[in-house]
Amino acid sequence: MESRIQRLFLIALLLGTTCVGQLTYAQDDSSESEDDELEQIITPDIKRRTIKEDDLDSENFEMGAFFGLLSIEDFGTNEVQGITFAYHITEDFFVEAAYGISKTEKTSYELLSGGVELLTDDERDLNYYNLSLGYNFLHGQVFISDKWTFNNHFYILAGAGNTDFAAKDYFTTNIGAGLRFYTTDWMALDISMRGHSFKHELFGESKTVTNLESRIGLSLFF
Structure with missing residues (x-):
């Protein structure tokens, strides 16, 4: 009787660990997908213009x-x-x-x-x-x-x-x-x-x- 209870307890523990691992993996995939979308939105392809500004002479x-x-x-x-x-x-x-x-x-x-x-x-x-x-x-x-x-x-x-x-x-x-x-x-x-x-x-x-x-x-x- 005790060995049967122990088996049932081990089976339940294994099932719980597997579910937690799958949930964590799903959350990681969702977070990476959201980061990729944000990076595409926040980082537009802008060509910056180089400006050369002359300083006035320091002579007084x-x-x-x-x-x-x-x-x-x-x-x-x-x-x-x-x-x-x-x-x-x-x-x-x-x-x-x-x-x-x-x-x-x-x-x-x-x-x-x-x-x-x-x-x-x-x-x-x-x-x-x-x-x-x-x-x-x-x-x-x-x-x-x-x-x-x-x-x-x-x-x-x-x-x-x-x-x-x-x-x-x-x-x-x-x-x-x-x-x-x-x-x-x-x-x-x-x-x-x-x-x-x-x-x-x-x-x-x-x-x-x-x-x-x-x-x-x-x-x-x-």
């Missing part, structure tokens, strides 16, 4: 030349040209020195009165120099095409200097704003507006004037 000095128009109050709008030299203190702040020259036209009074000459030819020459502190902001990029992308930023500046006009020197303050567009990692195109304010007494009474200047320039970094 900038030298440029500009050409534009200078609207001189009472003396018309005249051509102006000059040079600039800047030192970039940080990525955002810079100091700029500028020198410009122009030659004024006759006033409307001189043109209407006939032979009246308020200034000689030499006195009509105007030149100025100033030193300004600038701030760069809104750094961004311009996308010309899929392959050409250029860095750019806007800037504002303010400073003071001197204006030599009509054989006299005038203390001058200046403000301005512009857009600097980097054509390469060492060259930039500069488009800006400036205002030069000073006080003179050319017409017998003290008068504060603001000469507006619009210009385009080219700068090199070294």
